[in-house]
Amino acid sequence: MTRKHALAAGLVVVLIAVLVALPLFVKKESTINLAILVGLYVSLASSWNILGGYTGQTSLGHAAFFGLGTLVTRLLWLSAGLPLPLSILAGGIAAVVLSLIIGAPAFKLRGAYFAIGTLALGQVLYVIVGDRWPTITSLPAEQLATYSILSRYYLFLAFTVLTIGTAYLLVNSRLGLGMMAVREEEDAAESLGVSALRHKLLALGVSSFLAGLIGGAFAFYHVGYYPQLPFGPIYSFDAVTIAFIGGTGTIIGPIVGGIFFVLLRELLALKLVEIHLTVFGILFVLVVLFLPGGLVEAWSRTRDAFARRLRKQETRSLPQEAG
Amino acid sequence: MLSQLPQNLVFGLLVGGLYGLAAVGLSLVFGVTKILNVSHGELLMLGGYASFWLFTLFGVDPFLGLPLAILLLVLLGLVLYKVVFGRMTKLGEESKIKNTMLVGFGVGIVFQNVAQRLWTADSRGITTTYSSSVFTVFGVRFPIVRVGSFLIALFVLVALHLFLKRTYLGKAIRATVEDWEAAAVLGISTDRVYLISFLMGAGLAGLAGALVSVGWSIEPTMGLEWTLTSLIVMVLGGLGSFVGTFVAGVLLGVTQSLTSFWMGGAYREMVALLLFLLVLVARPQGLFGTKEG
Numbered sequence: 234m235t236r237k238h239a240l241a242a243g244l245v246v247v248l249i250a251v252l253v254a255l256p257l258f259v260k261k262e263s264t265i266n267l268a269i270l271v272g273l274y275v276s277l278a279s280s281w282n283i284l285g286g287y288t289g290q291t292s293l294g295h296a297a298f299f300g301l302g303t304l305v306t307r308l309l310w311l312s313a314g315l316p317l318p319l320s321i322l323a324g325g326i327a328a329v330v331l332s333l334i335i336g337a338p339a340f341k342l343r344g345a346y347f348a349i350g351t352l353a354l355g356q357v358l359y360v361i362v363g364d365r366w367p368t369i370t371s372l373p374a375e376q377l378a379t380y381s382i383l384s385r386y387y388l389f390l391a392f393t394v395l396t397i398g399t400a401y402l403l404v405n406s407r408l409g410l411g412m413m414a415v416r417e418e419e420d421a422a423e424s425l426g427v428s429a430l431r432h433k434l435l436a437l438g439v440s441s442f443l444a445g446l447i448g449g450a451f452a453f454y455h456v457g458y459y460p461q462l463p464f465g466p467i468y469s470f471d472a473v474t475i476a477f478i479g480g481t482g483t484i485i486g487p488i489v490g491g492i493f494f495v496l497l498r499e500l501l502a503l504k505l506v507e508i509h510l511t512v513f514g515i516l517f518v519l520v521v522l523f524l525p526g527g528l529v530e531a532w533s534r535t536r537d538a539f540a541r542r543l544r545k546q547e548t549r550s551l552p553q554e555a556g
Numbered sequence: 557m558l559s560q561l562p563q564n565l566v567f568g569l570l571v572g573g574l575y576g577l578a579a580v581g582l583s584l585v586f587g588v589t590k591i592l593n594v595s596h597g598e599l600l601m602l603g604g605y606a607s608f609w610l611f612t613l614f615g616v617d618p619f620l621g622l623p624l625a626i627l628l629l630v631l632l633g634l635v636l637y638k639v640v641f642g643r644m645t646k647l648g649e650e651s652k653i654k655n656t657m658l659v660g661f662g663v664g665i666v667f668q669n670v671a672q673r674l675w676t677a678d679s680r681g682i683t684t685t686y687s688s689s690v691f692t693v694f695g696v697r698f699p700i701v702r703v704g705s706f707l708i709a710l711f712v713l714v715a716l717h718l719f720l721k722r723t724y725l726g727k728a729i730r731a732t733v734e735d736w737e738a739a740a741v742l743g744i745s746t747d748r749v750y751l752i753s754f755l756m757g758a759g760l761a762g763l764a765g766a767l768v769s770v771g772w773s774i775e776p777t778m779g780l781e782w783t784l785t786s787l788i789v790m791v792l793g794g795l796g797s798f799v800g801t802f803v804a805g806v807l808l809g810v811t812q813s814l815t816s817f818w819m820g821g822a823y824r825e826m827v828a829l830l831l832f833l834l835v836l837v838a839r840p841q842g843l844f845g846t847k848e849g
Contacts, residue, residue, distance in 0.1 A: 291654055293594075293661060338836040345592050345653050346836060349787045352594070353829045356784055364822030466780055470665055473658070508673070514666035521658050522643055 252390055256383055265382050267495065269454060272389035273447065275491030276396040277468070278475035279484075280443035283400050285473065286481035287409065288436035289416030290340070291348045294355030295472045298328035298441040300464030302448020304362060307370050307460070310452070321449030328445025329438050336437045340430055343419070355469055363461035371457035385454040392450050396443045401484050403439065412436050416482075467510070474517045480529030489528050562696045564817045565810060570699075571772070572809020573706040574764055576802035578782055579789035580713060581760030583801050586790065588733050588753035590652050591641050594660035596761055597783030598667035603629045603765025604774035605675060611682050618682050618770040619704065625766040626759045633758025636663070637751055645750050664779055671776035681773040705767040712763065713802050716756075720798075729753060733796070781825075788832045 252268075259265060281295045302324035309320035331354070339350040372380065403409045411432045414422035419429050451463060471494070479490025494513070501509040520527055582596045593599075606625040610616040616624065640663060644655050689700045720726035731739040732749045740746050764782075768774055785808070793804035808831065812824040 289654075291658065293657075335833070338833050342836060342840050344650070345657055346791070348654075348657055349784075349791065350829075350832065350836075352780075353784050353788060353825075353832060356780060357825045357829045360825045361822050364820065470661065473661065477658070508669075510669045511666050511673075514662045514669065518640060518659050518662040518666070521655055521662065522640070 249394060253387075256386060262382055265386050267499065269382075269386055269389050271492055271495045272386075272393040273451065274471060274475055274494055275488050276389070276393040276447050277444065277472045278479070278487035278491050279393075279396045279400050280440050280447065281472040282476045282481060282487050283403060283412075283443070284433075284436045284440035286476055286483070286486070287400075287404050287416065288412040288433055290433055290436065291473075292351040292437075292440075292469070293348050293473070294335075294351030294353070294469050295440075295444055296464055296466060296468035297351065297355040297358050298332055298444035299448040299451070299468055299472075300355075300358060300362070301328045301331055302445035303452040303463040304366075304448075304460055305445075306449040306452035311370070311373065311376075317453060321446060321453070324449040324452070325442045325445035328441040328448070332437050332441035333434065336434055340433045340437075352469075355464065355466055359461060359464040359466065362464050363459070366460040368459075369457050370460050377456065380456070385450070388450045388453060392443075392447055396447070397484060397488070399439065399443065404484070408432065408435060413482075471513075474513050476527075477517055477520050478513075478527050480527030483527075483529050486527055486529045493528065561817065562694075564813045566696050566698065567702075568810035568813030569806055570702040570706050570809070571813070572806035573709040573802075574767055574805075575785050575789050575809050576805025577709040577712065577760060577767070578764040579786040579793065579801050579805050580716065580798050581757040581764065582783075582786040583790045583793070583795060583798070584716075584760070585754055585757035587795050588729055589641075589645060589750045590649050591644070591656040591750075591754065592653050592660065593641065593754075593757065594657050594783050594787070595636075595664035595667060595779070596660075596757070596786055597779035597781065598664040598671075599629055599632070599758055599761035599779075600765035600768070600782045601671065601774060601776065601779040602632065602667060603762030604769035604778075605671065605765075606762065607766035607769045608680055608682055608774060611684075618684065618766065619708075622708070622763060622766050626762045629762025629765075630755050630759045633755045634751075636758070637754045641754065642751070645747070664783065668776050668779055675776065677776055679773045679775040680769070682770050684770075687770075699771065702771040705771050708767065709764070710802075712760070713798060716760075717798055725752065784825075785828060788828045791832055792835055 255268065256265060259268075277295070277299060281292065285291050302321070305324035305327045306317075306320045309315040309323055310317050315323075335350045335354050336347070339347040404412070411422070411427045412435070414425070414427050415429045415432050422432075423429055448463060475490035475494045476487050477490070478493060479488065480486030497512075498509045501512060524531055526533075578596070578600055582593065585596075586592055603625050606628045607618050607621055610621045610624060611618050640659055641656060644652055644659070647655060684701075687699075687701055690697045691700065692698070720730055728739065728744045729749050729752070731742070731744055732746050736746050739749075765774065768778075789805045789808055790801060792808065793801035808828060811827050811831070815827045816824045
């Protein structure tokens, strides 16, 4: 535990305290809603990042697990009358079970099989849920009467902290090192006794569980929506885009990406209706092509370049001073 | 009810031919260049719109206009390759697959949204004077536009097969698939082979889309489903076997139509996924692929 670590830990605690106290200063409901959206996208991208960023297994169907969380939560909580926490937990567990059905066969082979499988899974659930539950799911009147935006805000805050915290603890553990070794070079990792399959399944399970929980929070938050909506490919795309724009395989990347995403989307939505998807699509392609480390890398590059220039100036100016 | 069974089989067979055609395009590009173009379905969608607008604005017959639709998509493919995909050909195989897949995902979203802005989200189809013509065999209806599409798909695949087996360029493409380094040493310009394969893939997508717009219908969001279908058919058929890919496409078409016949339309997609998982577990090289494929 160096001083730098202590400083970072202190900063995190202060940041969380500020976010907890936020509703005391901010009374406008639209701002709280914006904060909820930031929480949703930051946590969704962070949960994707555990699997896609740290373990190198690109999922193109993250929405399947997120969506299943929303569906199970709404069914158990509203239709079956179970308590909310239990319903959300069940949603997370359902997402894990579903993910392993795809993951176990697809991970046995390399290459793009897992990506194809998850892409297909997302689409299949999207179509089936749209067919099976074609009408809007709405919160019942007694829920609406007591609807409080603050409880939603705190649930999202809790899940965002949980997701980022889990990601942080996981990637700084022995298991996390194994995950990254699998990402970098699967054969080398295997030869050192790291089971690639086991680490991939672990990352998949954790990532899906978190996505399922976040889905539960979404189900608690949204007043009315088509059950199909959260299964839509756009949620998978958003998770991947945010992680990439921020920087995959870093803890801070999805956080930066999520904030950037929500704010830019708000900005674009004010001026141009629904063009944000095109903008993000192009931005995403550019990042993958030219800036694989995302905004995080861009920042560290500019900082390094700046520091180098500063040092150069110092060394150049030193002899002059001496002379 | 049961008398509808042969009819469903025929419809499944006819659409399956297009699955095969779409998958062969994807498989050709992937096999040669290792570019996994998941915007293949969006290219197909754009081919459909090319044909639709040629017919609607200029009265070009959808079948006579096929070369034009193909040409437009080849041009788009050229731009796409030069601006985006061509930049990634020098990467190692695994990261090439991954990066092209991600980029394709982004490109697909862009195309889909641009199409939606330009042409609305409405589902469209081409209605010609002969669109409703049908011939009947033993009480089973064969719409002539769909039969025509199937035959064209079959013809193009045979032509493609012959091209790869008989011509110099075709042999160069196959040599690049076998071992690109050895091919390069022997004087084959792999860059050109990559470009040509990618353009052929785009053209095949354009053709498939144009055929879909005549016998079926098109909409901006159709791309993802077609990409998936093509991917799954490619895996089912196994790499390196176009005949296998085409047969797998027809099989999937028939299986899907039987599923929607018995269980309802929403479950067609699920069958594709189940087949995909089953093949991964039982026969990873695909139904018709070779062990190495």
